[in-house]
Amino acid sequence: MLRPALRRLVLVLHVGVSVGWLGAVAASLALGVTGLVATGPGVVRGAYLLLEPVGWALLVPLSVAGLATGLVLSLGTRWGLLRHYWVLFKLLINLVATGVLLLYMRTLSAVAAMAGDPATSLDDLRTPSPVVHAAGALVLLVVALALSVYKPRGRILILAS
Numbered sequence: 001m002l003r004p005a006l007r008r009l010v011l012v013l014h015v016g017v018s019v020g021w022l023g024a025v026a027a028s029l030a031l032g033v034t035g036l037v038a039t040g041p042g043v044v045r046g047a048y049l050l051l052e053p054v055g056w057a058l059l060v061p062l063s064v065a066g067l068a069t070g071l072v073l074s075l076g077t078r079w080g081l082l083r084h085y086w087v088l089f090k091l092l093i094n095l096v097a098t099g100v101l102l103l104y105m106r107t108l109s110a111v112a113a114m115a116g117d118p119a120t121s122l123d124d125l126r127t128p129s130p131v132v133h134a135a136g137a138l139v140l141l142v143v144a145l146a147l148s149v150y151k152p153r154g155r156i157l158i159l160a161s
């Protein structure tokens with residue numbers, strides 16, 4: 001079990017990185033929408049170029065840090081990893097969102113390469129895909145945030161020793 005002071009420190013880290021991840025997803029959504037609706041060629045190309053570094057510098061590290069600190073909190077407190085449905089659902093949300101993100105980084109690299117190539121027209125560059133992915137991630141993370149705060153009672157009876 002974590003001592004109270006250490007538990008609070010890990011909780012500060014966990015809330016910081018998890019909610020930071022949510023914020024970075026919202027920024028990615030804004031970039032994706034900008035790419036779709038902006039009229040200036042520089043703005044459209046810039047938006048699609050930025051999605052990749054935002055992914056590597058923010059989305060990937062924050063998602064992994066949220067998972068790592070969440071695991072420490074679950075295993076180091078009475079909540080446990082497989083005792084309460086709200087913790088299990090958050091774990092599944094994190095694993096699904098991080099897995100899809102890691103696969104999707106290849107698409108963001110390809111989009112950034114096209115954005116940097118003057119031979120690619122703006123019409124060929126514009127794609128709803130980043131908006132769809134960021135919107136889906138945002139919904140998942142808001143559900144995870146609500147689960148964290150409301151902590152619904154349900155316990156996983158088989159494992160709730």
Ligand code: HEM
Nearest residue numbers: 015018067070071073074077079090091094144145148149
């Ligand atoms: C997916 C994104 C996640 C978000 C947005 C998120 C958010 C939060 C927030 C805001 C809290 C503070 C709640 C409070 O103190 O009332 C919290 C606590 C907690 N989270 Fe997460 N979390 C996420 C992922 C995870 C994961 C993957 C796990 C487990 C593997 C986890 C396990 C926990 C536990 C056990 C607590 C309670 C800690 C305590 O009371 O000491 N979280 N989370």
